[in-house]
Amino acid sequence: MNTDFWIPIKLSLEVASISVIIVFIIGLFTARLMARSQFFGKTxxxxxLTLPLVLPPTVVGFLLIIIFGINSPxxxxxxxLFNQSVMFTWWAAVIASTVVAFPLMYQSAKTGFNSIDQGIEEAAKVDGAGEWKVFLFVTLPLSIKSIITGVVLSFAxxxxxxxxxxxxxxxxPGRTQTAPTAIYIAIESGNLEMAxxxxxxxxxxxxxxxxxxxxLK
Known part of the structure; x- marks a missing residue:
């Protein structure tokens, strides 16, 4: 296998890695907020938040073009700011992957948080632990399996x-061609061996x- 073969694989792994870091941070705190809050319009x-999970990928792509296209604010x-459009760049691939992967991280983390007996968290607060300490040393360890599941599924x-x-x-090629798009092009061009x-x-x-x-389960 030549170097060109591994470039889309490497790019896919890089894009997925950055995406999963973003969805881990945003998904974790969004799930925590939604799991412990009750307000009008929550549903x-x-x-x-979970809509990208069921939307056709082309619809997600279209909406991203509308939001981040040069004609949008x-x-x-x-x-x-950067003297170039985000479209057709490496970061565009990261944004697309982040949007479609976020619901998996959010759902898994929320499931983990909801499974925790809130009495345990309240007991920690009574013992003098602040909100952040409870979250870091009580909530996260008790929901770690669900969180790791969310990370793995989001990465996939x-x-x-x-x-x-x-x-x-x-x-x-070499910039935004990930493994899935490389497979598509290989099939289109009749290069079934590479595909x-x-x-x-x-x-x-x-x-x-x-x-x-x-x-893990």
């Missing part, structure tokens, strides 16, 4: 993202990730 917000601000989802990435980040090799590598990585989740 609607939760539905919006956000897109214009980014272009003015980000790794396999195709539709939104293709629309928003494009398919630029099979990429497919086998992706199956191997995905199998290891799912096996890790199963062993």
């Amino acid at each position: 609607v917000i939760e539905t919006l 956000m897109g214009a601000f980014i272009e003015q 989802r980000a790794l396999g993202e195709f539709g939104a990435t293709l629309m928003f980040a494009g398919n630029i 099979w090799l990429w497919v086998l590598v992706m199956i191997g990585i995905s199998f290891i990730l799912l096996l890790a989740v199963s062993l």
Whole structure:
């Protein structure tokens, strides 16, 4: 296998790694907030947070283009700040993967937080622990299995993202061509041998990730 073969695999792993760090941080604190709060419209917000899980990837890609395109306020601000559009860049692939992977992290973390007896947290507060100490030393350790499951599933989802990435980040070899888009192009061009090799590598990585989740459970 030449160097060109590993470039999409390496790019996919890099994009998925950055995405999972982002969804871990945002998902963790969003899940904590939603698990411990009651307010009007909570169900609607939760539905919006998990919507990317069921939306077609092309719809996600279209919405990202609308939000971050050069004709949008956000897109214009980014272009003015960095002197280039975020579309068809490495970061566009990260954004697309982050959006589709977020619901998995959020749902897993929220499930873990909801499974904790709130009496334990209240007891820690009575003993003098502040909100952050309770979260770091009581809540997180008691929900660690659910959190790790969320991280692994989010990484796997980000790794396999195709539709939104293709629309928003494009398919630029060496820059935005991830393994899923490389497989698509290889099949389109009739290079089935290269497609099979990429497919086998992706199956191997995905199998290891799912096996890790199963062993954890």
